[in-house]
Amino acid sequence: MSFKLIDNKSTFSLITGLVSLILMLLFISFSCQSPQPVAPVTQSTTQPAVPATQPTPPVSQPATGGTVSTVSWTPDGIITQGEYQKSKSYGDYEINWSSDNTFMYIGMKAKTAGWVAVGFGAELLMKNADIVEGYLSDGKAVVADMFSTGEFGPHPPDVQQGGTNDILDYGGKRENGATVIEFKRKLDTGDKFDKPLVKGVNKIIWSFGADDQPTNKHVTRGSGEIDL
Ligand code: HEM
Structure with a gap:
């Protein structure tokens, strides 16, 4: 009887151990993905290159020409x-x-x-x-x-x-x-x-x-x- 109780206890701790391991793995994989936002940051720094060229066209005429x-x-x-x-x-x-x-x-x-x-x-x-x-x-x-x-x-x-x-x-x-x-x-x-x-x-x-x-x-x- 007491033997069975010990067995249940160890099963329980095994399950909690596994659950915490899975949780840890999930946490690790999640935090490994977090550097991804770096990519959009580099993208957004290159993006202004396009708007930066836009002011180049002359802008004086619309008022008089059309x-x-x-x-x-x-x-x-x-x-x-x-x-x-x-x-x-x-x-x-x-x-x-x-x-x-x-x-x-x-x-x-x-x-x-x-x-x-x-x-x-x-x-x-x-x-x-x-x-x-x-x-x-x-x-x-x-x-x-x-x-x-x-x-x-x-x-x-x-x-x-x-x-x-x-x-x-x-x-x-x-x-x-x-x-x-x-x-x-x-x-x-x-x-x-x-x-x-x-x-x-x-x-x-x-x-x-x-x-x-x-x-x-x-x-x-x-x-x-x-x-x-
Ligand atoms: C700057 C002073 C100019 C002088 C002294 C001059 C002189 C002449 C002369 C002597 C001719 C007779 C044909 C020949 O030798 O080619 C001629 C033809 C002609 N010129 Fe001028 N030209 C002058 C400016 C211009 C300008 C500003 C234009 C156009 C915007 C022009 C357009 C023409 C054309 C199209 C012909 C040929 C016409 C044809 O064969 O039906 N010329 N030019």
């Missing part, structure tokens, strides 16, 4: 991917553009260390073309609103012909052997030396020179169209 481009328009002489809605390349000359119902934004880029230009509404050769020509002077962009009076020019600034300068904002840069000129103007400026542009297809002439002397003739020129 283009539907994915990146705000900034006339800094850098044509960023997504800054313009459309783009066309004519060999060494490239034109990028965006528009809303009131304004258009143009980014010209040419492989040259000279001036770049675009013209609207040319009739015969360059005659009556509404020209915007940009170049660099002491590293700073100069953008002129011009009008060609003859087939081969000249194309003095509108202001010298009794008109107005309707370039609302502009900038430019020369980098890696290319000149970039960006500018903004109204589709219809109301100036008689500017051609009113339409939503849809507009014919253009384009050209670029070999130097920053805006009256020196182009080295390359051509024509095309932009779809605003």
Whole structure:
């Protein structure tokens, strides 16, 4: 009888021993897993790398522009991917553009260390073309609103012909052997030396020179169209 009691006691202590062993094992395995939260911590330290790049896109434009481009328009002489809605390349000359119902934004880029230009509404050769020509002077962009009076020019600034300068904002840069000129103007400026542009297809002439002397003739020129 007493023998059986001792037997039960030892069975009991064996069971409690086993239970505490299981509990200990569970505790150990649980505390071994606890370092896992370290992983999310390292993840969260790498994550800011993405937001950190987000402020890079220019942010100045929405107040005045309202283009539907994915990146705000900034006339800094850098044509960023997504800054313009459309783009066309004519060999060494490239034109990028965006528009809303009131304004258009143009980014010209040419492989040259000279001036770049675009013209609207040319009739015969360059005659009556509404020209915007940009170049660099002491590293700073100069953008002129011009009008060609003859087939081969000249194309003095509108202001010298009794008109107005309707370039609302502009900038430019020369980098890696290319000149970039960006500018903004109204589709219809109301100036008689500017051609009113339409939503849809507009014919253009384009050209670029070999130097920053805006009256020196182009080295390359051509024509095309932009779809605003
Ligand atoms: C800077 C002063 C400029 C001078 C002295 C000048 C002179 C000339 C001359 C003499 C021609 C006759 C054809 C030739 O030789 O190529 C011509 C044609 C042409 N120019 Fe200019 N140009 C000037 C600026 C511009 C600008 C700013 C543009 C465009 C925005 C332009 C666009 C054209 C085009 C497209 C033609 C060819 C037209 C055709 O063959 O139908 N030019 N230019």
